[in-house]
Amino acid sequence: MELIQVTGKYLIDDFHKVPEQIYKDDPNWIPQLRMMIEDTFDPAKNARFQKGDARRWVLKQNGKLIGRIAAFYDEDYSSGYDQPTGCCGFFECINDKKAAFKLFDTAHDWLKEKGMEAMDGPINFDENFFFWGLLKDGFQPQTFGMQYNPAYFNELFEAYGFKTYYDQYSYSLDITNPDLPERFWKIAEWVAQKPGYTFEHFSFKNQDKCIRDFLEIHEKAWGNHGNYKPIEFRLLKDLLTSAKIILDEEFIWYAYHDGKPIAFFMQILDLNQILKKLKTGKLNLWQGLKLLYLKKRRTITRCRVIVLGVIPGYQGKGIESAIFHHLKKVMLRKSWYNDMEMSWIGDFNPKMNAMFKSFGADRTNTHSTLRYLFDREKEFVRAPIIE
Structure with a gap:
């Protein structure tokens, strides 16, 4: 060898x-x-x-x-x-x-x-x-x-x-499914309408503010974990720039209380549904154009949730449900998206795993x-x- x-x-x-x-x-x-x-x-x-x-x-x-x-x-x-x-x-x-x-x-x-x-x-x-x-x-x-x-x-x-x-556990959920627990949506609507709480989706036009708000949430929500690693502003900005093809501004949400960022949610488009058809990860000009064409033709029907975090003091108050309340409206309007994979959640985070199960999500696979x-x-x- x-x-x-x-x-x-x-x-x-x-x-x-x-x-x-x-x-x-x-x-x-x-x-x-x-x-x-x-x-x-x-x-x-x-x-x-x-x-x-x-x-x-x-x-x-x-x-x-x-x-x-x-x-x-x-x-x-x-x-x-x-x-x-x-x-x-x-x-x-x-x-x-x-x-x-x-x-x-x-x-x-x-x-x-x-x-x-x-x-x-x-x-x-x-x-x-x-x-x-x-x-x-x-x-x-x-x-x-x-x-x-x-x-x-x-x-x-x-x-x-x-x-x-x-x-690392992954879950699948269709938040437009009418069979999801009624209590979940009642809490979501109640929190979404409470005074002082506002919810906004990401905007590339205001991406610097959005990145700063995310970094503040990230530090407070994950900082208590023993192996917490802060993310640099430049790293995140570079990531957003290179990942535009898998992003939809209306699939990235922030929650605020009295103007202070308290929660963040992000899901990306499952580009694999197109790459599987192209049968290659090396994109030349023609394949790149075909990728854009297939994306426009709504070939992608699945999204992947990669981040959901709520800062201490607001956890357990239904903030996640309220974000899903706003996201559901988007996904009903963009009805070709019929599946959300939430991946991944570590086994070291029992609260988050319990929360996804309470949503009615099904566990689909495990990585280690x-x-x-x-x-x-x-x-x-x-x-x-x-x-």
Whole structure:
């Protein structure tokens, strides 16, 4: 077997050809958007390179591509745990333990050289909205940004010594369904009309204010979690700029109380419904035009909720329901959208999981974020529960 570090155009092409080989006979696989992955590894477009670094490799056997992996770290992530923790991701491999272990060893050795003492994976060198976690159950076509992998990947990671740091649950819901609990909508309407509360959707015209409001909510809503990582303004603005094709301004909502931002909701369009038809993640001019055409023809019928947060002091007051009250009006008007996937919610967040179940949402699949401790004698501890 020959391991090659990815440098230059041809090896970048090889990096993207690996999954094409792995999934060529798998009808559930949908190609990932190549330009999105390449932006992740571009220091000019990914601010995480300011405090970290990344490498990636492909693995060949007898001249044939059989695997790939990336390793990365940044100070904000690595410093948030008991031990400096780096990451691996974009793992693909044939069902061969020797090949998989060679890839894991390579990521491990590089991260150890950088001072890391643990490795999380398979995750992304970017926000956890995309390409995060190992699919554990629900082996079906995934929504945009959600990981898909063969079942045997679980065996390869486990055999190497990775353990589950936390599970990630996804739920499906049609909020226009008249069978949803009546009590839910009564609370939603009541809160939506209470004095002092206002609800607004996102606007690219006012995106700087929207980003600042989100960052304030994000810090207050998630800051009490032991592994909270603040998001930089520039990172979020870059993300919005690059993600315009999967955004609808009316699918991103804010809640305010007396003008103060208190809650945020965001769902994106499931671009995978189009990428599955195009059968490629590398878009040339013609494919790009076809993508826009299919989007205009309302090919996308599903959305994916990636963020829902309410700051302390307003939790348990029906704010989420009130946001859904406003969102329902939009989705009734845009009736071709008939499914919402809420993904993902960590098992460390029992309140959020209970809330989605109370909405009548059905759990569809599970991903797992795994951790490998370099000190094999060190006690393994799962992610702490958010109280």
